[in-house]
Amino acid sequence: MSMAQIPNLIPALPELFMAMVAMALLMLGVFQKAGVEGGEAKTSKMISYLSVVTLLLALLLTATVSSVPGTTFGGMFVVDPFSVYFKVMVLFASAISIIMAQQYLQTQGIARFEFAILILFATIGMLMMISANNLISLYLGLEMQSLSLYVIATFQRDDTRSTEAGLKYFVLGAVASGMLLYGSSLIYGFTGTTDFQALASLFHDSQGHAPSVGLIVGIVFIMAGLAFKVSAVPFHMWTPDVYEGAPTPVAAFFSVAPKIAALALFLRVMIGPFGDLAAQWQQIVIFISVASMILGAFAAINQTNIKRMMAYSSIGHVGYALIGLAVGNEAGVRGVMIYLAIYLFMNLGAFACILTMRRGDRMVEDISDLAGLSKTNPMLALALTIFMFSMAGIPPLAGFFGKLYIFLAAIEVELYALAIIGVLSSVVASYYYVRIIKVMYFDDVTEPLNKAVGKELGSVLAVTAIVIVFFIVYPGPVLNGAAAAAAALFAG
């Protein structure tokens, strides 16, 4: 094989680096001495921190060496400011998720090194998704991610709820993947290409002609598959069960990294190849956005389990993010990107709070268990209050700005009905966020939770809370980054 045939590897360097390190770490983990008292936990800890370092190095690579725009692997893999922005978020989310999981894994007796490795592999899949520039590479990335996620969901394999969650996720996820693949094959059948650029120019040239029905059906199938992955209504049913059943750090991970990656994919696919068919798909996006916001707001009200509540909350947040896609222009995409960056921090913070909810050596996850937290652990209560008010979108916290830019985009293109439904459902949603604050501040302590928060969770909480509170003072970096990234998506 001559040198000329080897594709340019620089754009994919973070992925390649992570894949190799992940395999090396797998070996390292397997060949550690077994049988020693506490050896497994120690190995897990070591591999976990090495994985965090790997993720951070990959983040560094993404932001420096591999940030030069371009494509490689015959146009299947693309790097642009859009992909860099999302990759940074995903890598950060994965790294924090591993850090947050440590304490839980240790105390629940499931500290096995495979956890971090699986997250690494899932993250590689997500990076592939974000950089996908072809229906084939899209599918490969998505499946790599999904298969790792199915396994992580069942990580607490002695627990029936966890295995049930994993199985449910697997079966439904496989159906969604099938739909996506079927949609891709229809599109290939009707256009003769799977390349995003080729598809885009094809649709651009044939503007004015009505697209064929088969093509529309194909797009709808792809959208259904993607809606499943981002857990948008009506493909959301798995979310509450999986969040509730899966180990809490896994739910925390699910609520950020895969969701952000899938939304990136959603944006790229709809705006890139199918951008000129916006008239065909915009109605569908508006519908799933409205349905997600409303369901996310109303279904969460009656939840007693905080993880289920967070699941519905995440469905609602996806609904808001999809407003940006429904808008379908640069401002809309910028809105989504700002929204997701803020969502990342507040969701990680909220889950870090949930991970501290222990009584004795037992994890508890009912909302009522938080009763009187403001008296027993005021700092933790303050942090969770910040996250909840932020999720409800109350200024001056960051969550308000996420919504502001989304609605700004919607008003600009005169999607007034969508914006009004959005703000009103945010009022309904604020009820259950504020209810958490009510439980912590207004109710009396029944049985106090453990006071110890732990080093890892404490630092995650501090960082996320500071970001949420002080976003207002210096919003520049996120706004500029998102603006540049959104511009890149529309340049091609």
Place this chain on the structure above:
Amino acid sequence: MSHFPILSLLTFLPLVGAVFILSIRGTEEVVARNARHVALWASVITFLLSLYLWFAFDPTTAAFQFVEKAEWMPEFGINYHMGVDGISILFVLLTTLLTPVCVLSSWESVTTRVKEYMVSFLIMETMMIGMFSALDLVVFYIFFEAVLIPMFLIIGVWGGPRRVYAAFKFFLFTLAGSVLMLLAILAMYFDAGTTDMPALMAHSFPKGMQNWLWLAFFASFAVKVPMWPVHTWLPDAHVEAPTAGSVILAGVLLKFGGYGFLRFSLPMFPLATVEFTPLIYTLSIIAVIYTSLVALAQEDMKKLIAYSSVAHMGFVTIGTFTLTIQGIEGAIYQMLSHGIVSAALFLIVGVVYDRIHSRDIASYGGLVHRMPAYGLIFMLMMLASVGLPGTGGFIGEFLVLVGVFQVNSWVAAFAALGVILGAAYMLYLYRRVIFGQLTKESLKNILDLSPREILVFAPLVILVLWMGVYPSSFLDFMHASVNNLISQVEVARAAAESAVLAGH
């Protein structure tokens, strides 16, 4: 910006105090004592600094003064822009005056979680001052909404038995109103290309759009004022809130709505304002008469005063929409005097509530025998609320009635009826609480005002009399700005009319 950033200093000084309180460590008692002192000092210093505004303000111009401007989100053209004019300056002063009063009044009555309580109050002061001095719509909205957080906690944590219900009702009502305003703000941003308030006042929005924008802002301000029929959160919130919470709620938060009408609805949507004036009149008259009758039937002192607030704010909205100089100045004056009088009335209820923990009118009677000083202050504030000449309440109501009489004598007649009803329920309350024989066992040993309480009431008493006897010292601040406001509306109307004529 060459001058000293006094408005930012005023706005964020309480926040610094709050951060300072948060950093206090030690036993609960030490923390509580230090928190009280820091809060008092922070709010008193803020008040003293705010007096600089009083002396340095130039009342001859309608322009915004003490202006500060800094880039904040340049890619959207949104700036941190602050400034005050004759309409807002007195509200800033009202806020800085009432906050130390609140802190002092809860000196002994709040004993649990004092640190959090004082932090909430200082944060709220920051938000309130910021709200009144913001000159950018987004900045305004942030301050306007952020008030919800501390107020929700104050009602919910330190409130009465039904505090949770009241806190949620307050939170959800106000939030539902203001999110629509947010959308309107965004729509204005796209029409005018800026969120800068002085620029927006000069911009003329299309007629059809003005109506929608006006309604969206109305949704928010009507809840805040509150106007009938969205006033129902107010009695609940007042009854359940701790005394100082009620004081700040009645004294300052209710003014957000009236201030909003003056600052946004009138100058920015003049055509819609004219169109919707009958709606405002109708709702206000219903508010004045209906809530006065409701107040007459109340058994709970705080609830009675809460309903009287709705009635008094009805005068404010009537006066605002008369678009006459007397009406608008009367509305502002009424807001200021109501801010002081209702604050004082809630403090008055708080005094006896602290002693025997009952707000039922029936559990009092004959207090004058044991508490003469209390009876005197109560009488003064009661008469001010009724609108007796010589008190601030009279000037406000009188000016509003003069204004509205020029425009619509029927509205004036109904509003005047409200004055009579106001006298009825206040005098009836006073008779039942203060006069009569002191027969109840629980009242036999009740003590008169303590020096601290007298200190709390002193500034309010002085102000009520000052406002009643020499209103010019306050009205002079407003003239230029109010005249300017009215001429803005007139110009817009004239322009629209000539456009219609040209079209024929």
